[in-house]
Amino acid sequence: MSRKPNLKDVAKVAGVSAxxxxxxxxDPTKVSDKLRNKVEQAVRETGxxxxxxxxxxxxxxxxxxxxxxxxxxxxxxxxVLQGIYQTARPNNLQxxxxxxxxxxxxxxxxxxxxxxxxxxxIILTGAAQTDYARKxxxxxDIPVVQLMELTDQxxxxxxxxxxxxxxxxxxxxxxQRGYRTPGFIGARMDPRTQQRLAGFRQALADWPQPCQSxxxxxxxxxxxxxxxxxxxxxxxxxxxxxxxxxxCNDDLALGALFEAQKMNLAVPGDIAICGFNDLESSSLVNPxxxxxxxxxxxxxxxxxxxxxxxxxxxxxxxxPIDVGYQIIARRST
Amino acid sequence: MSRKPNLKDVAKVAGVSAxxxxxxxxDPTKVSDKLRNKVEQAVRETGxxxxxxxxxxxxxxxxxxxxxxxxxxxxxxxxVLQGIYQTARPNNLQxxxxxxxxxxxxxxxxxxxxxxxxxxxIILTGAAQTDYARKxxxxxDIPVVQLMELTDQxxxxxxxxxxxxxxxxxxxxxxQRGYRTPGFIGARMDPRTQQRLAGFRQALADWPQPCQSxxxxxxxxxxxxxxxxxxxxxxxxxxxxxxxxxxCNDDLALGALFEAQKMNLAVPGDIAICGFNDLESSSLVNPxxxxxxxxxxxxxxxxxxxxxxxxxxxxxxxxPIDVGYQIIARRST
DNA sequence: TTGAAAGCGCTAACAT
DNA sequence: ATGTTAGCGCTTTCAA
Numbered sequence: 219m220s221r222k223p224n225l226k227d228v229a230k231v232a233g234v235s236a237x238x239x240x241x242x243x244x245d246p247t248k249v250s251d252k253l254r255n256k257v258e259q260a261v262r263e264t265g266x267x268x269x270x271x272x273x274x275x276x277x278x279x280x281x282x283x284x285x286x287x288x289x290x291x292x293x294x295x296x297x298v299l300q301g302i303y304q305t306a307r308p309n310n311l312q313x314x315x316x317x318x319x320x321x322x323x324x325x326x327x328x329x330x331x332x333x334x335x336x337x338x339x340i341i342l343t344g345a346a347q348t349d350y351a352r353k354x355x356x357x358x359d360i361p362v363v364q365l366m367e368l369t370d371q372x373x374x375x376x377x378x379x380x381x382x383x384x385x386x387x388x389x390x391x392x393x394q395r396g397y398r399t400p401g402f403i404g405a406r407m408d409p410r411t412q413q414r415l416a417g418f419r420q421a422l423a424d425w426p427q428p429c430q431s432x433x434x435x436x437x438x439x440x441x442x443x444x445x446x447x448x449x450x451x452x453x454x455x456x457x458x459x460x461x462x463x464x465x466c467n468d469d470l471a472l473g474a475l476f477e478a479q480k481m482n483l484a485v486p487g488d489i490a491i492c493g494f495n496d497l498e499s500s501s502l503v504n505p506x507x508x509x510x511x512x513x514x515x516x517x518x519x520x521x522x523x524x525x526x527x528x529x530x531x532x533x534x535x536x537x538p539i540d541v542g543y544q545i546i547a548r549r550s551t
Numbered sequence: 552m553s554r555k556p557n558l559k560d561v562a563k564v565a566g567v568s569a570x571x572x573x574x575x576x577x578d579p580t581k582v583s584d585k586l587r588n589k590v591e592q593a594v595r596e597t598g599x600x601x602x603x604x605x606x607x608x609x610x611x612x613x614x615x616x617x618x619x620x621x622x623x624x625x626x627x628x629x630x631v632l633q634g635i636y637q638t639a640r641p642n643n644l645q646x647x648x649x650x651x652x653x654x655x656x657x658x659x660x661x662x663x664x665x666x667x668x669x670x671x672x673i674i675l676t677g678a679a680q681t682d683y684a685r686k687x688x689x690x691x692d693i694p695v696v697q698l699m700e701l702t703d704q705x706x707x708x709x710x711x712x713x714x715x716x717x718x719x720x721x722x723x724x725x726x727q728r729g730y731r732t733p734g735f736i737g738a739r740m741d742p743r744t745q746q747r748l749a750g751f752r753q754a755l756a757d758w759p760q761p762c763q764s765x766x767x768x769x770x771x772x773x774x775x776x777x778x779x780x781x782x783x784x785x786x787x788x789x790x791x792x793x794x795x796x797x798x799c800n801d802d803l804a805l806g807a808l809f810e811a812q813k814m815n816l817a818v819p820g821d822i823a824i825c826g827f828n829d830l831e832s833s834s835l836v837n838p839x840x841x842x843x844x845x846x847x848x849x850x851x852x853x854x855x856x857x858x859x860x861x862x863x864x865x866x867x868x869x870x871p872i873d874v875g876y877q878i879i880a881r882r883s884t
Numbered sequence: 885t886t887g888a889a890a891g892c893g894c895t896a897a898c899a900t
Numbered sequence: 901a902t903g904t905t906a907g908c909g910c911t912t913t914c915a916a
Contacts, residue, residue: 222690224893235903240895250901265690270667271607272893275908280604290633293626300623303650312647312668317636334603335645357598442835476835499832502775502809557909568887573911583885605909608892 223264232260243268270312274336282312283525284332284340288320288408292440294467294495294514295343298365301518302341309526311338320408326351333358339525341518345369345376346409361528363521367410368538375524376538377517381410384510384543385417388464388492391508393425395551397462397490401432401455403448403474404466405440411466414494418464432456440466445473446480453481453489462490462551468497471507475550490551505549512543556597565593576601607669615645616858617665617673621653621741625773627800627828627847628676631698634851635674642859644671653741659684666691672858674851678702678709679742694861696854700743701871708857709871710850714743717843717876718750721797721825724841724878726758730795730823734765734788736781736807737799738773744799747827751797765789773799778806779813786814786822795823795884801830804840808883823884838882845876 225236232239234253241248242257249257260266274280285302287295299315306313314335318325326348332340333354339361347355355362355373362374367381392400402418404411415433422429434452438444445465452460465471471493478485485491485505493500496511520539528536558569565572567586574581575590582590593599607613618635620628632648639646647668651658659681665673666687672694680688688695688706695707700714725733735751737744748766755762767785771777778798785793798804804826811818818824818838826833829844853872861869 222692225895226893236893237895237904238902241902244895248901253902265687267663267666267687267691269608269669269893271604271613271669272908273667273895274604275602275608275910276893276895278895278908290629290636291626293624293629296623296626296629300650303623303648312664314645315636315648317633331645334600336603442831446835472832473835476837479837498775499805502779502806504809504812558911559909569909570887570911571885574886577911581885586886602909605892606911608894609909609911611892611911 223266224269225266228257228260228264228266231264232256278336280336280338281310282314282335282337283522284314284316284329284335284337286316286318286325286328286332286341287343288318289439290317293497297514298343298518298521301515301520302522303518305519305522309522311522320406322346322348322351326354329354338529339363341365341521341525342373344409345372347373359533361525361533363524365517365521367413368540372538374533375528375536377520377524377541378538379512379541379543381413382417382420384494384512384545385414385464386421387417387545388414388494388508388510389418389421390425391545391547392462392464392490392492392551393421393429395462395490397551398427399430399432399456399459400462400464401434401452401460402464402466403445403452403470404433404435405438405444405448405470406466407435407437414464414466430459432460435466440469442469442473442476445470446477447473449474449477450481460489462486463492465491465493468493468495468500468507468509471509471550472497472499472503475503475505475507486550492551496546501546501548508548508551509546510543511546513541517541556599557602558599561590561593561597561599564597565589611669613669613671614643615647615668615670616855617647617649617662617668617670619649619651619658619661619665619674620676621651622772623650626830630847631676631851631854634848634853635855636851638852638855642855644855653739655679655681655684659687662687671862672696674698674854674858675706677742678705680706692866694858694866696857698850698854700746701873705871707866708861708869710853710857710874711871712845712874712876714746715750715753717827717845717878718747718797719754720750720878721747721827721841721843722751722754723758724880725795725797725823725825725884726754726762728795728823728884730884731760732763732765732789732792733795733797734767734785734793735797735799736778736785736803737766737768738771738777738781738803739799740768740770747797747799763792765793768799773802775802775806775809778803779810780806782807782810783814793822795819796825798824798826801826801828801833801840801842804842804883805830805832805836808836808838808840819883825884829879834879834881841881841884842879843876844879846874850874 316328492508500507649661825841829842833840
């Protein structure tokens with residue numbers, strides 16, 4: 219046999235009709251044990267694999283969900299992806315994934331491309347979609363989940379947490395620990411990073427005594443190396459007065475810590491350091507780094523579950539789901 | 552019109568036949584300017600989006616490639632994925648991704664599932680596929696690339712480097728630096744990790760003087776935390792005699808370093824540490840960690856290019872491509 | 885350059 | 901519980 223086997227081939231081998239084979243594959247309980255065994259045997263024998271395109275065309279169910287993340291290299295999204303993939307698989311959903319490199323325009327193009335796969339739902343990161351992207355999504359009329367942050371104007375469903383409040387609380391943590399001239403270092407400066415910075419500023423504004431503060435940001439991609447550089451810039455800018463650094467993520471925080479050690483600055487004695495995302499390393503370095511934890515795996519999982527729950531049903535407006543966050547105080551502050 | 556527009560609808564609006572619309576979408580040069588303009592106008596007017604499933608079924612070209620990696624959480628594969636996605640997109644290829652959690656059986660199931668998408672090629676990690684998986688792949692008759700490691704019995708194409716030789720060279724590096732009682736710590740113990748360990752053992756066997764060595768491994772997933780635990784176990788096993796540790800990857804190495812610092816062991820004075828994969832942190836910690844670098848992004852990129860080059864052509868046996876590796880000696884050894 | 889007809893492989897809907 | 905029939909929406913093939 220040279221040609222790839224199709225349903226009819228399997229049916230012939232099993233001595234049944236094509237639809238029976240189809241039923242065994244789709245819902246085995248609809249077929250008697252006897253025939254089911256025959257069919258399963260025939261499937262194995264022929265190495266049959268169902269043609270997804272034909273199945274999708276005939277049933278108008280693609281079994282696909284689309285997912286767009288801003289970065290494949292940021293481990294944060296990997297944990298979300300794990301939640302997504304692990305929930306999608308047992309539900310027989312294929313994931314088609316796009317990386318929009320933090321660009322709403324790239325995201326728009328990706329949405330257009332991915333919608334061509336007739337996904338049964340789509341998961342997006344953040345809420346910075348272009349108007350045209352929103353239009354495309356509305357026309358597609360499929361469930362949409364916006365992930366990671368909370369938004370007032372969701373396209374459809376929304377799950378995440380407030381980066382503003384997390385940034386606010388982290389800054390308050392620094393102030394409460396007695397640091398009075400805190401700095402903020404940020405890379406990439408995507409919307410969520412900006413919200414963290416806004417939280418930082420608001421917390422300072424709300425503090426009873428006025429505090430001097432310093433901010434160093436760049437739109438360059440985040441990395442530990444950059445964390446070191448930004449720390450240097452911050453210390454230079456503040457002429458050494460800065461006594462604490464809020465790093466917009468843990469990569470930066472780790473780099474800042476290593477750099478501080480190279481500069482013979484005691485952490486937290488000379489300078490406190492805190493990060494965001496609570497990566498594993500942050501709890502293992504010396505000193506361990508204070509950070510913000512959030513349920514990333516769970517967000518991915520829930521996003522898929524929300525799509526599943528919404529499938530087929532008429533769209534009803536669901537309140538955004540706030541999964542919250544947690545300040546994990548450690549030795550670095 | 553409430554129903555989603557199809558080719559015929561667009562054709563009617565444009566006053567042409569369906570096939571003409573199809574041609575405008577696929578290869579506009581095949582249609583006269585006059586009709587092409589009419590059609591393009593009609594497409595915009597109707598908001599038409601081509602049905603991928605029908606297109607794939609009729610043309611038997613899915614525009615999809617399948618990729619299976621052992622882990623979404625291991626940053627190493629993310630870099631490979633970036634190479635894959637960044638090469639796939641400009642070539643109008645969709646990637647369908649599967650995570651087999653280092654299990655050949657899960658991989659087999661994933662292959663079966665992903666082949667259902669009629670991918671035009673498939674990229675696999677490693678060479679530990681089950682017999683049935685290999686049968687499925689042969690039957691599918693599409694280009695296959697096995698990635699990351701080199702194998703004598705490739706299914707089709709192969710690109711990677713020798714983990715055995717890398718492990719061998721790294722161990723030789725330790726011996727040449729004067730360490731005589733080296734240890735190896737390994738987690739997960741997937742085939743590539745085992746090859747690194749085999750290289751470690753061979754290097755010791757080949758060394759002119761006999762050396763005592765220690766090995767601590769676990770099949771648990773790798774993590775920095777585990778690196779610390781394995782280091783403790785190694786030191787206990789060797790009663791402190793161990794003077795160098797070859798960690799099977801950089802996560803373990805970082806954890807081992809942090810643990811050594813907590814134990815007040817000088818690195819590399821009391822104990823040398825080296826890792827594998829050359830993650831960014833390895834170059835930034837104090838002391839920086841010796842590691843093995845390889846061209847992961849490039850491997851992903853090349854794998855897609857190999858699929859593209861092989862598409863359609865009769866399968867000819869191509870020699871495995873060795874992308875090599877590099878020992879990056881740093882202060883930790 | 886354009887179109888008409890004939891499926892691609894599967895499943896929904898309708899028998900039996 | 902099983903089978904028959906008729907498409908799903910597109911592209912291939914062949915004809916004009």
